[in-house]
Amino acid sequence: MAKISVQFTLNGSERAEFVESGTTLLAALRDKMDDTSPKGGCHQGACGACTVMIDGELRLSCLTLAETCNGAQIRTTAGLANGEVLHPLQRAFEDAFAAQCGFCTPGMIMAAAALLERNPNPDRADVVEAISGNVCRCTGYEPIIQAVLLAARANSTSAA
Amino acid sequence: MKLSKNYFADERTDDFTEIGQPRPRSDIRGHVTGRTAYFADRTFPGLLHLKMVRSPHHHARIRGIDTSEAEKHPGVARIITAKDVPQNLYTILILIHVGPEDEHVLAEDKVRWKGEAVVAVLAETARAAEEAAAKVKVDYEVLPAVLSIEDALKPDAPIVNEHHGRNYYLYDSGECRKVRFGDVEKGFAQADHILEESYSSGPIEHAPLETSGCIVTPEANGRFTCYTNTQAMFFTLDNASIILQMPGHKLHMVGGTVGGGFGGKVDVTIEPVAILAAKLTGRPVSFIYSREEEMQVSSPRAAERIVIKDGVMKDGRIVARQVTAYIDAGAYSRHSPYGAQKSAAHFPGPYTISNVAIDSYCVYTNRTPSSAMRGFGVTIGDFALEVQTDKLARLIGMDPLEFRFINAYRDGDMKAHRQPTEGAALIECMQEASVIAGWPVSERFMKMSSRTREG
Numbered sequence: 268m269a270k271i272s273v274q275f276t277l278n279g280s281e282r283a284e285f286v287e288s289g290t291t292l293l294a295a296l297r298d299k300m301d302d303t304s305p306k307g308g309c310h311q312g313a314c315g316a317c318t319v320m321i322d323g324e325l326r327l328s329c330l331t332l333a334e335t336c337n338g339a340q341i342r343t344t345a346g347l348a349n350g351e352v353l354h355p356l357q358r359a360f361e362d363a364f365a366a367q368c369g370f371c372t373p374g375m376i377m378a379a380a381a382l383l384e385r386n387p388n389p390d391r392a393d394v395v396e397a398i399s400g401n402v403c404r405c406t407g408y409e410p411i412i413q414a415v416l417l418a419a420r421a422n423s424t425s426a427a
Numbered sequence: 428m429k430l431s432k433n434y435f436a437d438e439r440t441d442d443f444t445e446i447g448q449p450r451p452r453s454d455i456r457g458h459v460t461g462r463t464a465y466f467a468d469r470t471f472p473g474l475l476h477l478k479m480v481r482s483p484h485h486h487a488r489i490r491g492i493d494t495s496e497a498e499k500h501p502g503v504a505r506i507i508t509a510k511d512v513p514q515n516l517y518t519i520l521i522l523i524h525v526g527p528e529d530e531h532v533l534a535e536d537k538v539r540w541k542g543e544a545v546v547a548v549l550a551e552t553a554r555a556a557e558e559a560a561a562k563v564k565v566d567y568e569v570l571p572a573v574l575s576i577e578d579a580l581k582p583d584a585p586i587v588n589e590h591h592g593r594n595y596y597l598y599d600s601g602e603c604r605k606v607r608f609g610d611v612e613k614g615f616a617q618a619d620h621i622l623e624e625s626y627s628s629g630p631i632e633h634a635p636l637e638t639s640g641c642i643v644t645p646e647a648n649g650r651f652t653c654y655t656n657t658q659a660m661f662f663t664l665d666n667a668s669i670i671l672q673m674p675g676h677k678l679h680m681v682g683g684t685v686g687g688g689f690g691g692k693v694d695v696t697i698e699p700v701a702i703l704a705a706k707l708t709g710r711p712v713s714f715i716y717s718r719e720e721e722m723q724v725s726s727p728r729a730a731e732r733i734v735i736k737d738g739v740m741k742d743g744r745i746v747a748r749q750v751t752a753y754i755d756a757g758a759y760s761r762h763s764p765y766g767a768q769k770s771a772a773h774f775p776g777p778y779t780i781s782n783v784a785i786d787s788y789c790v791y792t793n794r795t796p797s798s799a800m801r802g803f804g805v806t807i808g809d810f811a812l813e814v815q816t817d818k819l820a821r822l823i824g825m826d827p828l829e830f831r832f833i834n835a836y837r838d839g840d841m842k843a844h845r846q847p848t849e850g851a852a853l854i855e856c857m858q859e860a861s862v863i864a865g866w867p868v869s870e871r872f873m874k875m876s877s878r879t880r881e882g
Contacts (some may be wrong), residue, residue, distance in 0.1 A: 287552075294458045303468035304461025306686070308636045309718040316636055344461040357459040361451060369458030370686030376459065404636050404687045 275339045277302065278346025286333050293317045293327075295333035296343065302344035304373040308402070315401030319343050319372035327400075344373035355414040356380055356426075359418035360411075367405035375401045379415045381409065389419055431575075436854045441518035443849025445821055446752040454684065461641065462682050465637060466654040466716060475504050475526065476527050477704055477714035478556035480546035480563045480725065482538035486585070487581040489536055489545070493564040497548060502555030505753055507547040509533040509580055512703060513672040516590075518760050519695055522665050529590035530759040530796075532670055532699055532741035538567070539587060539758035540793055542724040544696070546728050549704050549712065572793040574754045579792045587758055587791040596756070596764045596789035604771040604870035606732045606785040608843035614782030618738025620822055626811035630727035635799055637686020639725055640715030641698050643705040651702050655688065659693040670699040670704070694726050696759055730755040731807045735774075735815045738782075741827050743833040746868070750774040754766050756789050757796035764789045766804030773805040776812040777853050778834040783843035825880040831857060832872040837880055851877040 277300060284299045291309075296302045296319070308316035310329045317329040319341040343397040347354040349417070356376050366372040375398060382389055382397035389397070394415045395408075401412060430447045432439075436533045449572055457463035483821045494506045509515050509531060510863035533546045546563050549575040573587050581593040586595050596606050615621055641655035651691060657663045660682050668675045685692060699712040716725065738747035752770050756763035767789035774785045802809075820830035854877045861868050875882050 278646075297468070298470045302461075303464075306465070306637065307467070308638070308686075311718060313718070314636060344459075348460055353459065360721045361455045365454070366458040368456055368461045368687045369454065369684060370465065371460040374459045400664070402636060404634060405690075 272373070273333045273337055275336045276339050278343060283286055288334060290333045292304065292321075292331040292333045292336055292341075293328035293330055296328060296341075302343055302345050302347075304343045306370055306373060308370065313402070314371075315378065316371055316374045318377045318401065320377060320381060323366060323381075323384070325378060344376045344378075347376065355418040356383065356415065356419045359364050359414040359421065363410050363414035363417055365410040365414035365425070371401060371403045371406075375403065375411055382415070383419055383422065387422055389421060390414070400413070429585075429752060431859055434852070438644045445493070449489070452545075453864045457684075461874050463484070465684055465686050466642060466656045466681075467585065467637075467640060467813075467874070469642065469654065471642070471711040474642070474706065474711045474713055475549045475551065477549050477701060477712055478560045478849040479544045479720075480551070480560045480565065482534065482541055482543040482567075484567055484569050485541045485574065486570040486587070487538050487567040488570060489534060489538065489567055490566040492546060492566070493547065496564070497562040497635065500555065502539065502551040503548065503559045504551065504710070505704065506559075506563070507533065507549070507700065507704060508545075509706065510533040510699070511707065512670065514670050515585040517666060517670050517695075519662055519666055519761065520760070520765060521669070522662065525624055525760070525764055527590050529588055530761075537570075540795055541786060542720075542795060543699070543758070547700050548592055549702060549708060573792060574792060576730070576755050576790050576872070580753075580788075580791050587776070587793055587800055591791060594607075594791045596767070596791075598761065598768070603786040603788040604768045606774070606783060606844050607663045608773050608783035608784075609747075611747050611749050611782045611784040615736075615738045615749075617878040619741045619748050620739050622739065622819055622822055623734065623736040624815055624818060625732070626754075626807075626814065626849070627732045628810070630730045630732055630795065630797060630808045631800065632727045633687070633689040633691030634722065634724070635685075635687030635689060635691055638699055638716040638718060638721040639649060640690055641701050642711065642713045643698070643701045645705045645709055646679070646710040649862070650677050651705055652681060653698050653702055654681045654683070655698055656688075657667045657682065657695075657698065658685060658688040658691050659695075662693065663695050663698050666695040666736065667702055670695075671703060673702075689801050690728075690803060691725055693799045696725075696794075699746065718723060726757070726761055726796045726797065726798035728803055729757075729798035730794075731770075731830035733808060733811045735811060736821055739819050741823055743820075743823065743830050745778060745780050745819065745834050747781045748775060748784075750785045750787075752785070753790050754806065755794060755797060756791055757792060759790070759796040761796050761798040762803070763797055769804035770808050772846075774812070774840075775843045776809070777836050777851075778816075778831075779836045779840040780834070780843065785843070799843070826868065827858060828861060828866055829868050829872055832868065833876075833877060835877075837877045839880065853877060
């Protein structure tokens with residue numbers, strides 16, 4: 268099968284790879300670009316573990332073809348920290364015990380990051396809505412909701 | 428977190444440095460940065476993908492398997508059937524002498540549940556493996572299936588699993604695991620009231636977010652490295668060694684962070700066939716359950732049917748308990764004979780009852796084999812027992828919490844399965860719960876202690 272080229276920006280770095288037509292963005296990131304932070308939990312758009320941001324919008328990378336991402340800005344949880352300095356959401360997930368097995372965490376954090384970028388002061392209902400596409404089976408949703416609210420408060424405190 | 432330090436104070440020196448202190452998880456940094464390594468977070472050049480052809484029938488005889496069309500499919504590297512497996516018949520708990528072997532790695536003459544593994548297809552891509560698997564032709568003669576505990580125990584029921592020869596597991600104590608303590612008939616005769624109730628449950632799937640799987644690489648030194656998300660590394664190593672007739676030192680099992688397990692990853696249904704595939708092809712092999720397989724093929728918590736008959740006195744004492752329990756193992760034993768055994772010991776609950784008779788059956792049906800899941804063998808039983816306890820309290824017009832104080836086990840009490848009670852703290856837990864929940868009980872229960880039978 269003929270391979271096609273895909274080129275996009277991944278967490279600020281220019282990336283280019285050849286993939287087979289029909290390759291999902293999830294497979295391209297994990298198998299070709301060494302970013303295994305998005306996880307494949309269902310490969311059918313049901314669990315949210317593969318959630319990434321494409322041009323600032325939340326997307327399921329298991330349902331997105333890599334070839335449709337040419338020229339896009341793609342962000343994943345692997346790119347959230349600034350060197351050793353964690354993103355406020357990452358810090359809050361640590362402090363609020365919001366990750367047990369960790370498999371849903373990268374997708375969960377991307378969903379939360381997208382929320383905080385469009386709404387820096389969410390209420391509980393906003394958080395619940397924002398993570399409604401992400402399944403967690405170990406931690407339970409309550410610590411995750413608390414972590415997102417904690418990160419939002421930390422942001423507003425540091426901004427003030 | 429609040430620690431109640433008034434209980435058992437004389438048994439402790441209060442020099443805790445860790446208990447009661449919040450501590451960050453050791454693995455949390457990897458989780459929040461996406462750097463935690465799960466078994467599937469690796470790729471190898473030349474990786475083959477394994478797709479399983481599974482039985483579409485609950486019960487059928489295999490008349491023939493034709494893989495010729497599948498072999499011709501572009502990208503197919505190898506097809507594996509039962510005859511390729513060195514020791515195809517196995518059972519997981521043979522390691523602790525819970526036999527007989529009753530399950531095939533790949534089906535030989537029969538399939539006994541819908542979803543049973545029949546043929547493994549290896550191809551260059553997951554898609555090619557899936558397409559080729561669809562071209563494997565299996566000629567089935569469909570047989571009558573047994574789909575419920577009740578049907579399995581009918582005298583003329585079809586035999587689900589010939590290795591057992593009957594539709595229940597044969598324990599050394601007979602057709603069920605039995606517990607006998609005191610004289611249950613005498614207990615019923617002296618009881619003021621008798622209450623008999625039935626409880627039943629369906630199978631429950633663990634649904635971990637990370638599906639079960641492994642990646643195997645053949646090494647230059649003749650060993651095989653198996654990256655797996657099993658929860659039972661040594662069960663997997665030893666059973667793979669038996670199935671593959673390969674000494675354990677040839678098998679390098681590498682575990683790691685498991686993306687949710689809950690007991691659903693303790694069976695050995697993935698690694699042996701993947702290691703065999705790597706051996707037969709000389710190439711790395713990935714065998715990862717699809718979400719559909721995880722939901723429909725991985726073993727669930729067993730369905731159970733529990734009948735509890737209790738004799739109770741007007742003053743609140745349970746004086747007799749008879750339990751007949753049926754645990755649906757599905758088509759194969761896996762961990763269910765052990766689960767049913769555990770249930771038998773557990774059915775008196777955390778209560779001291781002087782006359783007990785328990786029969787726990789491990790029943791075979793043509794359903795998905797059930798196995799371990801968080802407290803299997805006791806969790807559904809606990810639901811039944813505590814609902815029953817509430818009903819008993821209501822029957823004699825007593826507060827359900829006070830009723831539990833009256834029957835709670837205490838240090839020194841002999842349990843029905845002849846283990847003396849040690850280190851009990853049920854009374855103290857209920858005293859705390861009474862305060863926290865704002866559900867007051869009479870003063871005499873607040874003065875009780877697990878340490879003494881007085882009061």
